Amino acid sequence: MTISSFHPPQRTLMGPGPSDVSPRVLEALARPTIGHLDPAFVGMMDEMKALLQYAFKTENALTLPVSAPGSAGMETCFVNLVEPGDTVIVCQNGVFGGRMKENVVRIGATPVMVEDDWGTVVDPDKLESALKANPDAKVVAFVHAETSTGAQSDAETLVKLAHDHDCLSVVDAVTSLGGSPLKVDEWGIDAIYSGTQKCLSAPPGLSPVSFSERAAEVIRTRKSPVQSWFLDLNLVMGYWGAGAKRAYHHTAPINNLYGLFESLVMLQEEGLENAWTRHELNHQALRAGLEAMGLSFVVKEGDRLPQLNAVRIPDGIDDATVRSRLLNEYQLEIGAGLGTLAGKVWRIGLMGYASSPRNVVYCLTALEAVLADMDAPVNKGVAVSAATQRLQKG
Amino acid sequence: MTISSFHPPQRTLMGPGPSDVSPRVLEALARPTIGHLDPAFVGMMDEMKALLQYAFKTENALTLPVSAPGSAGMETCFVNLVEPGDTVIVCQNGVFGGRMKENVVRIGATPVMVEDDWGTVVDPDKLESALKANPDAKVVAFVHAETSTGAQSDAETLVKLAHDHDCLSVVDAVTSLGGSPLKVDEWGIDAIYSGTQKCLSAPPGLSPVSFSERAAEVIRTRKSPVQSWFLDLNLVMGYWGAGAKRAYHHTAPINNLYGLFESLVMLQEEGLENAWTRHELNHQALRAGLEAMGLSFVVKEGDRLPQLNAVRIPDGIDDATVRSRLLNEYQLEIGAGLGTLAGKVWRIGLMGYASSPRNVVYCLTALEAVLADMDAPVNKGVAVSAATQRLQKG
Numbered sequence: 001m002t003i004s005s006f007h008p009p010q011r012t013l014m015g016p017g018p019s020d021v022s023p024r025v026l027e028a029l030a031r032p033t034i035g036h037l038d039p040a041f042v043g044m045m046d047e048m049k050a051l052l053q054y055a056f057k058t059e060n061a062l063t064l065p066v067s068a069p070g071s072a073g074m075e076t077c078f079v080n081l082v083e084p085g086d087t088v089i090v091c092q093n094g095v096f097g098g099r100m101k102e103n104v105v106r107i108g109a110t111p112v113m114v115e116d117d118w119g120t121v122v123d124p125d126k127l128e129s130a131l132k133a134n135p136d137a138k139v140v141a142f143v144h145a146e147t148s149t150g151a152q153s154d155a156e157t158l159v160k161l162a163h164d165h166d167c168l169s170v171v172d173a174v175t176s177l178g179g180s181p182l183k184v185d186e187w188g189i190d191a192i193y194s195g196t197q198k199c200l201s202a203p204p205g206l207s208p209v210s211f212s213e214r215a216a217e218v219i220r221t222r223k224s225p226v227q228s229w230f231l232d233l234n235l236v237m238g239y240w241g242a243g244a245k246r247a248y249h250h251t252a253p254i255n256n257l258y259g260l261f262e263s264l265v266m267l268q269e270e271g272l273e274n275a276w277t278r279h280e281l282n283h284q285a286l287r288a289g290l291e292a293m294g295l296s297f298v299v300k301e302g303d304r305l306p307q308l309n310a311v312r313i314p315d316g317i318d319d320a321t322v323r324s325r326l327l328n329e330y331q332l333e334i335g336a337g338l339g340t341l342a343g344k345v346w347r348i349g350l351m352g353y354a355s356s357p358r359n360v361v362y363c364l365t366a367l368e369a370v371l372a373d374m375d376a377p378v379n380k381g382v383a384v385s386a387a388t389q390r391l392q393k394g
Numbered sequence: 395m396t397i398s399s400f401h402p403p404q405r406t407l408m409g410p411g412p413s414d415v416s417p418r419v420l421e422a423l424a425r426p427t428i429g430h431l432d433p434a435f436v437g438m439m440d441e442m443k444a445l446l447q448y449a450f451k452t453e454n455a456l457t458l459p460v461s462a463p464g465s466a467g468m469e470t471c472f473v474n475l476v477e478p479g480d481t482v483i484v485c486q487n488g489v490f491g492g493r494m495k496e497n498v499v500r501i502g503a504t505p506v507m508v509e510d511d512w513g514t515v516v517d518p519d520k521l522e523s524a525l526k527a528n529p530d531a532k533v534v535a536f537v538h539a540e541t542s543t544g545a546q547s548d549a550e551t552l553v554k555l556a557h558d559h560d561c562l563s564v565v566d567a568v569t570s571l572g573g574s575p576l577k578v579d580e581w582g583i584d585a586i587y588s589g590t591q592k593c594l595s596a597p598p599g600l601s602p603v604s605f606s607e608r609a610a611e612v613i614r615t616r617k618s619p620v621q622s623w624f625l626d627l628n629l630v631m632g633y634w635g636a637g638a639k640r641a642y643h644h645t646a647p648i649n650n651l652y653g654l655f656e657s658l659v660m661l662q663e664e665g666l667e668n669a670w671t672r673h674e675l676n677h678q679a680l681r682a683g684l685e686a687m688g689l690s691f692v693v694k695e696g697d698r699l700p701q702l703n704a705v706r707i708p709d710g711i712d713d714a715t716v717r718s719r720l721l722n723e724y725q726l727e728i729g730a731g732l733g734t735l736a737g738k739v740w741r742i743g744l745m746g747y748a749s750s751p752r753n754v755v756y757c758l759t760a761l762e763a764v765l766a767d768m769d770a771p772v773n774k775g776v777a778v779s780a781a782t783q784r785l786q787k788g
Contacts, residue, residue: 003445003662006438006655008428018648021427029649030424033415033597034402035727044400051397067599068462071644072624102623197645203427205461205599205647227621229496230466248732250465251591253599254412255423256650261400268397333429338642 011327012354014363015335016147016308017175018197018204019351021259025202028262029255036239036252044261045240051264052208055177055200055272056192058184062211062233064240065260066193067253070174073193073207075103076231077170080211080219081139081191084108088139089130089167091122093153094146095338096172104141107227112137118146118340119298119310122153124161131165140167145176147198148338150310150347151299152180156187163188168215174198177208178267179279179307179351190215196256199279199307201352202263205256263352279306281394282355286348289364289387293371293378298345307355309348310341314376319343322370330366360387405721406748408757409729410541410702411569412591412598413745415653419596422656423649430633430646438655439634445658446602449571449594449666450586452578456605456627458634459654460587461647464568467587467601469497470625471564474605474613475533475585478502482533483524483561485516487547488540489732490566498535501621506531512540512734513692513704516547518555525559534561539570541592542732544704544741545693546574550581557582562609568592571602572661573673573701573745584609590650593673593701595746596657599650657746669746673700675788676749680742683758683781687765687772692739701749703742704735708770713737716764724760751785 013020034041052063066073078100082088086109090100093116104111114130116123122142131137140162144155155171162169168190176182179199184192190212197204211219211233219226219233226232230250238247267275283306287297290311298310313319319336323346326332335347348363350356364383371378407414428435446457460467472494476482480503484494487510498505508524510517516536525531534556538549549565556563562584570576573593578586584606591598605613605627613620613627620626624644632641661669677700681691684705692704707713713730717740720726729741742757758777765772 003441003659005422005659006425006441006652008425008432008438008652009434010426011428011432013427013429015429017645018427018429021649026424026426026649028399030420031400031402032404032420033407033412033591034405035407035409035412036598038402038405038721038727040403044402047397047400068466068624069644069647072462072466075622075624099623106619106621106623195645197427197648203647203649204430204645205650225500227500228469229493229500230462230469250463251411251589251598253463253597253647253650254591255415255420255597255653256599256647258400258402259649265397265399327432333432 009331012332012359012362014349014354014359015333016347016349017195017351019201019349020354021201021203022266022353024266025259025262029203029259031258033254036254037246037248041254042246048257048261051261051268054268055264056184056210057182057186058210060184060210060212062216064209065257066207066209067250068207069204070193070195070207072231073195073209074099074172075228076209076233077191077193078103079107079226079228079231080233081168081170081215082107082109083222083224087112087134087137088141089114089127089134089137091127091142093120093122093151094118094143095148096143096146100141119149119151121151121303122158124154124157127158127161131161131167137167139170141170143172144182145173145180145305145308147175147308149298149341150305150308151303152305155189159187159189168218175305175308178275180305181276184210196260199352200260200263200267201354202260203256205253206260279350279355281391282350282357282360283309285357285387285390286350286360286363288390289360289383292382292386293368295378307349307351309350310345311348312345314378317371317374317376325370326366332363332366357391403725406726406753406756408743408748408753409727410741410743411589411745413595413743414748415595415597416660416747418660419653419656423597423653425652427648430648431640431642436640442651442655445655445662449658449661450578450604451576451580452604454578454604454606456610458603459651460601460603461644462601463598464587464589464601466625467589467603468493468566469622470603470627471585471587472497473501473620473622473625474627475562475564475609476501476503477616477618480533481506481528481531482535483508483521483528483531485521485536487514487516487545488512488537489542490537490540494535513543513545515545515697516552518548518551521552521555525555525561531561533564535564537566538576539567539574539699541569541702543692543735544699544702545697546699549583553582562612569699569702572669574699575670578604590654593746594654594657594661595748596654597650599647600654673744673749675785676744676751676754677703679751679781679784680744680754682784683754683777686776686780687762689772701743701745703744704739705742706739708772711765711768711770719764720760726757726760754781
């Protein structure tokens with residue numbers, strides 16, 4: 001056996017994440033590794049927390065990047081806040097609500113499901129009914145930005161309902177952080193997790209989380225130990241907590257943290273609200289182009305995520321063939337449907353560094369060329385001009 | 395608030411890990427991010443498994459890098475193999491046996507502790523007594539290379555004892571993999587986990603694991619679900635398993651995997667046995683120098699790890715002052731003692747890329763200079779020549 005170095009192709013990443021990573025962030029990854037207790041690293045950790053607080057719009061002290069991907073961020077929220085026997089109301093309108101349910105079950109807690117059709121948002125009325133029917137519920141969990149469908153639920157309203165019924169709120173913001181309005185303190189979110197490979201455009205592998213003081217108190221006063229040693233925030237805070245003294249818990253993923261740090265510095269340079277505006281404009285341009293081609297969105301207007309555009313695949317067109325041709329002929333990755341939407345939709349991401357006019361134009365050009373070559377029932381020669389007109393309007 | 399880019403200092407990393415990362419590996423980290431389901435990435439995953447099998451000396455099909463640091467690799471082994479109510483014999487001779495116990499307790503299983511003094515190896519006779527006294531035990535767990543003390547236990551003998559009593563073996567090889575002899579198949583190890591930031595000299599953040607067919611069967615036929623969704627190997631194998639079809643489970647830490655891959659390619663180029671020999675020679679040289687200075691090892695000869703050298707701090711010398719001066723004046727990191735050894739020992743790593751004559755000489759030079767300046771009771775002017783003589787002998 002002789003295996004040689006791996007040199008990945010240069011893609012354009014317009015799927016559901018990872019998104020294109022800026023050369024600045026890639027360069028940061030390659031900076032020299034230092035120790036996880038090095039004073040220089042500890043200083044960086046303090047600044048990292050400040051940058052994450054900025055991105056989340058929070059002053060929560062318990063704000064840090066979990067040393068593993070978004071799925072572990074989700075698990076961090078559930079295993080720390082929920083104990084065996086608790087009741088958790090889980091709103092599901094796509095893949096990731098189902099994953100939340102799995103987390104609750106594996107803790108030995110009871111999930112109460114509030115189901116909405118995939119592609120729609122979480123219905124506050126259904127949540128309210130569930131809260132009234134389950135007065136002993138401790139937590140309400142929902143996905144702010146459903147990556148599997150592109151639907152954006154009204155987090156502020158859902159959190160308020162949870163609080164009205166004395167529940168904590170757990171919010172999945174994997175795809176919203178940095179890409180569309182998200183205001184942790186103003187909305188009163190108690191626990192939130194995200195990922196680095198979506199609108200922050202850092203490589204995957206870390207999960208920013210934040211907990212309100214109320215949630216932190218629940219964690220500190222648990223009756224039973226957190227079932228995961230690795231994710232136990234009572235221990236993790238010995239390393240990421242305030243103060244100069246940092247106790248070793250696990251070895252932090254040093255270089256991945258360099259990458260996240262650089263991407264957060266870039267977000268701060270641009271300005272969070274400016275980043276939201278950029279995502280919205282590029283979404284509108286992509287939308288104009290896709291609709292000019294005759295493609296239709298899965299999610300109704302007003303409920304759409306600007307950073308994740310799910311569109312229906314035209315009749316008679318094979319999903320895998322199109323994605324494979326885009327990848328091989330154009331080095332362009334777009335996403336497949338998940339779960340019940342598999343084979344029926346494409347998911348086109350415009351996330352973080354990848355949310356650019358260049359990518360909008362390139363994606364429309366490539367998609368139109370491939371669909372035209374496959375004799376798909378789409379309008380030809382109109383997508384790019386529709387998109388650029390929309391971009392000019394600003 | 396304005397926070398600017400983080401540029402870490404260039405250190406020489408001779409602590410307990412992370413170790414110095416080769417420029418080749420750092421460069422690999424910065425290669426373009428691609429999708430976790432990209433065919434090019436999936437091809438890399440197959441080669442990654444082959445490289446890990448080479449490093450572990452195993453043909454286990456269930457061999458992969460867990461998407462989180464070594465602590466999560468430990469938790470992966472325990473939560474997948476152990477169910478509530480099981481009895482697990484945990485051998486403890488340092489910090490990490492204690493962490494194993496925590497894992498067992500949090501599953502709702504019963505740990506039976508076999509205790510040995512810190513700095514000594516696990517005593518096979520004590521393990522045998524525990525096995526006889528606990529005929530219902532399901533798993534024997536121990537640390538092959540105790541990073542907290544530098545003691546190397548006889549894994550082959552301990553695994554054989556476990557098998558003689560119909561137990562599975564779980565082995566912590568965080569510090570041994572790539573640095574000292576480790577033969578998973580020949581020794582019959584059932585489950586093993588390691589880290590990337592020790593003798594593989596990749597950045598921290600991933601945990602290579604491997605499971606025998608017998609262990610894999612135990613995981614497939616569990617009575618209860620694995621308590622962690624993120625670490626459930628029955629799910630993870632849908633992504634890392636054999637075959638062209640890869641099901642999304644979580645988003646893999648793409649760029650960190652590029653780094654691990656490159657470090658494993660380098661290990662294969664050098665040859666695993668050659669790497670073991672190199673670690674041993676540099677250890678002997680460092681030892682000659684340290685002993686010439688008058689410093690003594692915590693672990694007795696024959697039980698020492700070549701890659702982790704724990705030596706006693708001379709009387710009257712303040713631990714933190716020395717380490718701080720080494721860091722600030724020489725950009726050199728060595729490790730502090732952990733647990734009961736805190737303040738009493740230094741841990742000097744010679745791991746992976748950092749196991750070099752250059753680092754041996756540099757460390758001895760810097761340590762001698764600082765200790766001499768602090769009027770420590772050590773012999774002066776002899777360490778480097780003792781080390782170089784030992785290196786010349788080969």
